[in-house]
Amino acid sequence: MNVVSMVVLGVSSLCFGFGALLKLFSGTVDIVEWEFVSVNSSSIIFTLIFDWISLLFMSFVFLISSSVLYYSGSYMQADKSFNRFMYLVLAFVLSMMAMVMSPNLISILLGWDGLGLVSYALVIYYQNEKSANAGMLTVLSNRVGDVAILLSIGLMMSLGGWNFVVNSFYMSDGNWIFLKSLVLMAAMTKSAQIPFSAWLPAAMAAPTPVSALVHSSTLVTAGVYLMIRFSAALEGSKLQSVLLIISCLTMFMAGLGANFEYDLKKIIALSTLSQLGVMLSILALGYVNLAFFHLLSHALFKALLFMCAGVVIHSMGDSQDIRFMGGLVKFMPLSVSYMTIANLALCGFPFLAGFYSKDLLLEVAFLSWMNFIAFMLFVMATGLTVSYTMRLIYYSLSGTCNSSSxxxxxxxxxxxxxxxxxxxxxxxxGGCLLSWLMFPECYMICMSPFMKMLVLMISVLGGVLGYFMNLLNVTSYLSSLSNYKIVVMAGSMWFMPFLSAVKNSEVAFISGSYMQKMGDKGWYEHFGAQGAYYFFSKGFNVVNSLQLNSVKVFMKVFIISVVVILFVYICLYNL
Known part of the structure; x- marks a missing residue:
């Protein structure tokens, strides 16, 4: 089954790729619409858009999916529920396709909610307590964004339609700031930006092929893709500054946390989180095509990095702690070669995929109008990326073997x-090919020699610190009890997992018990079921007495009613 799925997805990837090239060179867009119902001159329409962005993105999704499914045929072959796993991955790919192809805020829910549901099913695939907790954190964090999308649908009704690709050009801050804030919140939850970052490392409880597909290149980039489509509404908005500072803080926080993490998959997950911050920050600066360029190139080497991690974990007897690895270059030369290529691409090593997007992206960011805090966060996050990459290489690939004999x-x-x-x-x-296709005319970048060399200097400094600080065992001192609070804060994503899980559960428990006491057992009983029961029972007694007591009661009621009416009439007439 996995071979057939791989072939079908591979052929589909080629078809979508050729279609994207045709749309890119011709500059045309095809839109297919099915109208379901029209309410108050607003038509509910299922829409599909075929332009070079959607077709190229789906080409990459199918390419990575085909590789992951073929890879899963060996990685998951001993699993009893292998067919269920394959169907879940295919359902995820279909949900991603529905989300990418839809420019309509109603029809996008089909893919948006499908992504959340299938990702939850994949995170809890290994049925244990850790996976259950991670799945619950994942699905509840993403439900915040789903609610924001639902509220946005209600607000967009006054525009006469829900096509956000078209309507986003007409949204000013004066009337639509709340709607744009809701869409931004939805994108932040799906792309795990602060304060919704805790679910992405927790989702590494899923099988490694799922991490390679879902949590590196597709699901987490859905929020970035939504903001790319919504970019016209973001231009000139006050929300640009908000998105810039949040995304810069996210990439700095993730880079800092990865330097204190020892779980191999969580290090790569925090790396993904950092790169998502890079994409959204450059999007906040107004460079939409650059964000999309980095999204595609990042998908290639990050999926490869997760697959290499899966091979290492598989060979290490399902151990993910990098302290028990070391010297893998002697035992796994081919896997280590691919892992090194992916790591160097992540660092922006010249002429690999990450270099073409990341170097251009950083230079354009340094040329833009941004405040000093955002600039420093950009610079430090760049150095931290190389630092945790070299730390990973030191612990897992080089040095002496620390595993069992x-x-x-x-x-x-x-x-x-x-x-x-x-x-x-x-x-x-992939990077150079995408660069030639998307940017046939070069950006004109004029920088001082210091600014031009800044990225290189920061990268070299970060790499030296990341490798030699661990080689000289300096990090053991930094992680000692004397610096315990600082290390815990930096290594625990600024206490976000604690705030997202423990504190939220405490607040939910306290508020739930209060609502049960005051609501379910209090006012809801008086005005709800018990009150309705009391009212209807009294009314039924009156009706029953009227039915059983024949004419006398009717006459009495009639006479009393006439007297009351006459009395009221006389009083009103005298007034």
Whole structure:
């Protein structure tokens, strides 16, 4: 089944890729609409858009999905529920397709909620307590964004339609600031920006192929993609500054946390979180095509990095702690080569995929009008990216082997190696190909020699600190009890998992008990079921007595009613 799915998705990727090229060179857009119902001159329409952005994005989604499914055929072969896993991944790909192809805020819910539901099912795939907690944190964090989308649908009704690609050009801050804030909140929850960042590392409880597909290149970039489509409404808005500072803080926080993490998959997850902050920050500065460029190139090498991590974890007997690795270059030369390529692409090493997007992105950001805090966060996040990458290389790839003497570590699986080779080729050549296609005319960038060399200097400094501080065991002193509070804060994502899970559950418990006492057992009983029961029982007694007491009661009631009416009439007449 996995081979058939891989072939179908691979062919679909080629078809979408050729379609994207045709749309890019011709400059045309095709829109298909089905009208379901019209309410108050607002038509509820299911819409599909076929332009170069949606087709190119789906081409990359299908390419990575085909590699991941073929990779899963070997990685998950011993799993009893392998077919269920495959169906869930295919359902995720279909949900992603529905989300990407829809420019309509109503029809986008089909893919948006589908992504949340399927990702929850994949996170809890290993049925244990840790996976259940991670899945609950994931789905509840994403429900905040879903509610924001639903509220946005109600607000957009006054525009006469829900096509946000068209209507976003007519949204000024004066009348539509609340709507734009809701859409921004939805994008922040799906792309795990502060304060919704805790769910992304927690979602690493899912199988590694799921992490390679869902939590590196597709699900988490859905928020970025939504903001790319909504970018016309963001231009000139006050929300640009808000998005810029939040995204810069996110990439700094994630880079700092990754330097204190020892779980291999969580380090890569925090790296993804950092790169999402980079995409949204450059989007906040107004460079939409650059954000989309980095989104696509990042998807290639980050999926490859997760797949390499999966091979390492598989060979290490399902151990994810990088302290028990080391010297893997001697045992797994091919896997380590791919992992090094992906790591160097992440750092922006020249002429790999990440270089073409990240270097251009940072230079354009340094040329833009941004405040000093955002500039410093950009610079420090760039250095931290190289720092945690070199730290990962020191602990896992180089040095001495720290695993058991009985470990069987090798590159023996040909299925995994062949699926990684496809993405390895993309991590090397994808950046330059995308650069030639999306930017046939070069950006004119004029910078001082210091600013031009700043990225290189920060990267070299971060790499030296990341490698040699661990080599000289300086980090052991930094992590000692004397610096316990600082290390815990930096390594725990600024207490966000604690605030998202423990404190929210405490608040929910206290408010829930109060609502039960005052509501369910209090006023709701008086005005709800018990009050209705008392009112209807008294009314039924009156009706019953009227039915059983025949004419006398009717005459009495009639005479009393006539007397009362006459009395009221005389009083009003005398007034």
């Amino acid at each position: 009985l470990s069987n570590i090798s590159d023996g699986d040909k299925v995994m190696m062949s699926s990684m080779s496809m993405l390895g080729l993309g991590a090397v050549t």
